[in-house]
Amino acid sequence: MEETITHLPEVKDGKCFFPFHHRDGIFYDCVKFKSKHKWCSLNETYQGYWKYCSEEDFAKCVFPFWYRHLIYWECTDDGDAFGKTWCSLTQNYNKDKIWKYCD
Structure with missing residues (x-):
């Protein structure tokens, strides 16, 4: 049986929280679980508050x-x-x- 993720409505003006906890994982970048586009949590532990990621939300490489x-x-x-x-x-x-x- 496939697990369904329940989302509250998207919050368009929120800020992604990294890293965030979701299910049994810790995520440092936007994720794509059961959606067409990558999204992020707006809380340290995902509680249903989320938004679709824009270009500036994606994790950046650290150099050096x-x-x-x-x-x-x-x-x-x-x-x-x-x-x-x-x-x-x-x-x-x-x-x-x-x-x-x-x-």
Whole structure:
């Protein structure tokens, strides 16, 4: 049986709260659960208050960032099995392990 997410109406002028807790996860960027567009929570723990993400809401890469034994000043494909470029969302990927794919 597929789980349905119940949303209150979208709040258009709210500010995304990152990281936010939803289900059993912690999210550092906009998500796409049961919707056509990515959205974010307006609370630290998702309580039904949300908005669709605009361009300025998406998580930004942090440069420079530390990965393994190197410092990176741009997106890298190091460590990605598919050769896609990615970046850290914090200055120390080794410690925080928070990342996203680059466009």
